Amino acid sequence: MEKKAQLKIQQMAFVLVALVIFMGMVGIIFFSVYVSDIRKDASELRDKEARELVRKISSSPEFVFSAQSCVSCVDFIKVLKLKDLAEYKNFWKLDYLIVERINNKSSSELIECTLTNIDNCDKISVIGKENFGSAKSSFVTLVRWDESLGGGNYRYELGRIKVSEIDIKND
Amino acid sequence: MKKKNKRGYENSFAWIFAIIAGATIIFLAIYAISNFIGMFKTLRGSESALEIGTLLTPFENSIEEGKLNIIKTREETEIYNDCVESGEFGTQKISVKVNSKIGKENIKGVPSGFKNRYLFSDDVLKGKEFYVLSKPFDFPFKIGDLIISWSKDKKYCFVDLRNYQDVKKDVEGGNFGNVVNTTSTRACDEESIKVCFANPNNDCNIIVGNNKVMHKEKNKEVFYTLFDEDLGLMYAAIFSDPEIYNCQIKRLAKRAVLLEKLYEQKASLSKSLGGCESIGYLGGELNEYELTMGEIATSENPNINNANMVVSSLEEKNVQNCELY
Numbered sequence: 465m466e467k468k469a470q471l472k473i474q475q476m477a478f479v480l481v482a483l484v485i486f487m488g489m490v491g492i493i494f495f496s497v498y499v500s501d502i503r504k505d506a507s508e509l510r511d512k513e514a515r516e517l518v519r520k521i522s523s524s525p526e527f528v529f530s531a532q533s534c535v536s537c538v539d540f541i542k543v544l545k546l547k548d549l550a551e552y553k554n555f556w557k558l559d560y561l562i563v564e565r566i567n568n569k570s571s572s573e574l575i576e577c578t579l580t581n582i583d584n585c586d587k588i589s590v591i592g593k594e595n596f597g598s599a600k601s602s603f604v605t606l607v608r609w610d611e612s613l614g615g616g617n618y619r620y621e622l623g624r625i626k627v628s629e630i631d632i633k634n635d
Numbered sequence: 636m637k638k639k640n641k642r643g644y645e646n647s648f649a650w651i652f653a654i655i656a657g658a659t660i661i662f663l664a665i666y667a668i669s670n671f672i673g674m675f676k677t678l679r680g681s682e683s684a685l686e687i688g689t690l691l692t693p694f695e696n697s698i699e700e701g702k703l704n705i706i707k708t709r710e711e712t713e714i715y716n717d718c719v720e721s722g723e724f725g726t727q728k729i730s731v732k733v734n735s736k737i738g739k740e741n742i743k744g745v746p747s748g749f750k751n752r753y754l755f756s757d758d759v760l761k762g763k764e765f766y767v768l769s770k771p772f773d774f775p776f777k778i779g780d781l782i783i784s785w786s787k788d789k790k791y792c793f794v795d796l797r798n799y800q801d802v803k804k805d806v807e808g809g810n811f812g813n814v815v816n817t818t819s820t821r822a823c824d825e826e827s828i829k830v831c832f833a834n835p836n837n838d839c840n841i842i843v844g845n846n847k848v849m850h851k852e853k854n855k856e857v858f859y860t861l862f863d864e865d866l867g868l869m870y871a872a873i874f875s876d877p878e879i880y881n882c883q884i885k886r887l888a889k890r891a892v893l894l895e896k897l898y899e900q901k902a903s904l905s906k907s908l909g910g911c912e913s914i915g916y917l918g919g920e921l922n923e924y925e926l927t928m929g930e931i932a933t934s935e936n937p938n939i940n941n942a943n944m945v946v947s948s949l950e951e952k953n954v955q956n957c958e959l960y
Contacts, residue, residue, distance in 0.1 A: 525777040545900040551723045
């Protein structure tokens with residue numbers, strides 16, 4: 465009888481150990497699915513935020529040419545100077561923010577704008593981290609003063625703003 | 636007899652073992668579930684905060700300005716408006732507590748921070764529906780958008796708008812949802828917040844006049860400006876907690892200082908590129924503007940009216956056809 469009792473206790477102990485291991489495994493699977501869902505939700509929310517932002521960023525005070533005359537016009541000179549202001553690097557929670565002129569060049573051929581090549585450049589990289597996610601873009605009108613236009617006038621060009629939201633891992 | 640005793644011992648041991656093991660498993664399960672519910676609530680709060688922050692984006696940057704909008708939530712929600720002054724731009728933090736029926740205690744989610752948003756409201760907004768009004772803040776150039784919000788559950792009564800015809804138009808035009816307009820405090824709903832624009836009496840909760848808004852319950856006065864006849868800051872001062880209002884004014888002043896830097900550089904570059912020379916003559920005004928806004932950004936009780944003169948001067952010199960802003 466003693467042996468039988470010991471066997472029963474052993475059986476129960478095995479069942480309990482198996483039960484705990486099973487529950488642990490179920491827990492691990494559940495949490496891994498749950499955590500991946502959280503990551504997906506967070507990434508979707510950030511994506512949504514970036515899409516909203518790219519639609520509206522052209523009319524933010526740092527970009528807008530003149531709120532009174534043209535709400536979605538981007539001030540080319542202002543953006544060129546904005547690039548040099550370090551304070552704005554973390555202002556929009558973005559990994560990538562560029563303003564480019566629309567032309568036939570491929571992305572590798574685009575020339576970065578500086579103070580000396582304003583007439584012949586293609587893009588201004590306000591925030592340009594090397595690693596960034598998928599970029600969202602929106603068309604805008606780029607405006608700047610051009611002396612060559614009949615004694616001086618504003619030049620309006622078609623441009624594009626591209627943004628990519630900050631990577632969750634870097635946030 | 637011996638046999639009987641052994642079986643009794645054997646049975647009682649099996650029972651005690653089963654009870655202890657069962658109780659431990661049940662205890663662990665309950666503990667895990669309660670922790671999980673807490674985590675779930677925090678997560679839902681955090682997601683809601685980020686979602687509300689994203690929902691506020693369309694209210695920025697002119698698209699939805701001046702129009703009253705409603706944000707609706709599925710459950711009773713508490714939105715915490717936390718304004719942080721520190722840093723180059725300060726931070727707008729929004730956290731949310733969703734009042735769920737599961738579990739006793741509701742937990743506040745992780746706050747979402749935004750540097751480019753200015754939410755003027757009470758420190759805690761409670762309810763299921765929230766009014767959102769967006770007004771651009773141009774002083775003289777655009778600095779940001781004032782997002783003014785209040786709960787549908789909180790009624791406001793504007794008293795005696797004789798001298799504020801534009802406000803009257805806004806209220807009567809349905810621009811303020813649950814805000815009513817009366818001629819005396821006695822005509823207001825008892826539970827409503829009475830905002831008096833003239834002849835204040837003891838029943839008034841908020842008194843508006845002379846570029847100041849007095850919050851009687853908090854015994855705090857805040858300053859607004861009606862520069863360019865823009866009512867945005869006045870509305871923000873009425874619907875906002877005075878501490879939050881002052882914090883947001885300081886944040887806006889900080890952004891104005893950085894925007895001034897940008898305009899100063901634009902002015903000097905435009906001048907050096909040739910043409911549009913008049914833009915370069917704004918240097919003196921820009922410096923004075925930077926100084927004044929810098930003082931407002933660091934003041935204990937910021938008075939935005941201190942900048943009215945330099946702002947008017949900048950506006951006068953912003954030449955048409957060769958504008959700085």
